[in-house]
Amino acid sequence: MTAPAVSVVICCYNAARTVGRTIETIRAQRFAHIEIVAIDDGSTDDTLPLLNACSAREPRLRVLENAGNRGTAFTRQRGLEEARAELVMFIDADDLASPLLIERLYDKLTADDSLIGVGCYTTYFVEEGKELGTQRIGPESRLACERLYREAKLLFMAPCTLFRKADALAVGGYRQEIMQNEQGIRYQDFSEDLDLWCRMSDLGAEGRWFVTVPESLLQYRKPIGSLSSSNLAHMQLKMRWIKDCLRRRRAGTPERSLAEFIASRSTRERLADWRSDRAAGFYKRAGFAYAQGRFPTLVFYLLLTVMLSPKFVRKKFATQRVSI
Numbered sequence: 001m002t003a004p005a006v007s008v009v010i011c012c013y014n015a016a017r018t019v020g021r022t023i024e025t026i027r028a029q030r031f032a033h034i035e036i037v038a039i040d041d042g043s044t045d046d047t048l049p050l051l052n053a054c055s056a057r058e059p060r061l062r063v064l065e066n067a068g069n070r071g072t073a074f075t076r077q078r079g080l081e082e083a084r085a086e087l088v089m090f091i092d093a094d095d096l097a098s099p100l101l102i103e104r105l106y107d108k109l110t111a112d113d114s115l116i117g118v119g120c121y122t123t124y125f126v127e128e129g130k131e132l133g134t135q136r137i138g139p140e141s142r143l144a145c146e147r148l149y150r151e152a153k154l155l156f157m158a159p160c161t162l163f164r165k166a167d168a169l170a171v172g173g174y175r176q177e178i179m180q181n182e183q184g185i186r187y188q189d190f191s192e193d194l195d196l197w198c199r200m201s202d203l204g205a206e207g208r209w210f211v212t213v214p215e216s217l218l219q220y221r222k223p224i225g226s227l228s229s230s231n232l233a234h235m236q237l238k239m240r241w242i243k244d245c246l247r248r249r250r251a252g253t254p255e256r257s258l259a260e261f262i263a264s265r266s267t268r269e270r271l272a273d274w275r276s277d278r279a280a281g282f283y284k285r286a287g288f289a290y291a292q293g294r295f296p297t298l299v300f301y302l303l304l305t306v307m308l309s310p311k312f313v314r315k316k317f318a319t320q321r322v323s324i
Contacts, residue, residue, distance in 0.1 A: 009079035015093035031103035042069030073188035117163030138212030149204035279309035
């Protein structure tokens with residue numbers, strides 16, 4: 001069997017309501033030389049039977065099943081290792097791809113061997129026909145990517161970024177078991193893609209780079225529940241650790257474990273962390289209010305966000321174009 005040009009990996013957990021539509025948008029790609037790897041992560045709904053039914057109709061679809069719920073990082077790593085193509089893309093089980101998504105990213109990535117990965121703009125939506133706005137993240141030129149590398153800044157890319165499997169494996173793939181804890185928090189499952197992009201961006205030392213196509217090619221679902229801030233503190237902490245790891249690697253010093261990083265935070269830094277976490281939480285609530293059309297509440301939470309962290313708001317407004 002001829003190897004596909006692109007492997008599209010869909011990690012699924014209790015996604016019976018949405019994954020069928022996601023698979024439809026992948027099947028409808030103008031670039032057809034693909035495989036779809038759908039991995040069920042111990043779902044308790046009808047996700048697995050639905051995937052098997054889709055597989056019976058689509059020969060390019062392979063269905064894999066985890067032995068129980070193992071989490072995002074484990075499932076993504078399994079997808080990366082199982083992918084038969086040299087180029088890999090992950091899509092969430094509730095997102096919708098433009099018919100041109102893979103073609104656009106594939107053409108860009110294969111035109112330059114020095115490219116590590118290619119992303120695109122994405123459009124947030126609550127449900128089909130109800131868009132929230134456009135997210136614009138990732139460097140749009142080689143110079144912009146090189147500047148991020150020189151300044152040791154975090155590299156944010158779209159979740160559907162197409163990248164080279166060999167590069168991801170060379171930097172260790174998706175990290176597992178980052179910090180055991182009594183609460184059972186899976187820190188490896190927070191910002192796991194950001195962690196991978198940043199470690200892959202170390203290849204900038206070899207003249208390698210990422211780029212973003214300035215075109216919205218993916219609809220990224222933001223269900224109302226996801227706008228809550230229940231796990232926000234864990235995610236913010238993980239992102240700070242990722243940044244610390246990146247800076248230490250660029251300086252040629254060993255990374256610290258997450259536990260060591262937490263222990264190193266001064267009282268002043270912890271206070272700044274608290275302010276940043278609260279600002280992020282208020283911004284999430286503003287998004288919740290916007291999705292529900294509660295505009296006075298939206299303004300209230302935006303003002304609270306500005307009061308706590310004007311810098312946070314400036315960054316968000318620089319990367320997100322809201323649809324009114």
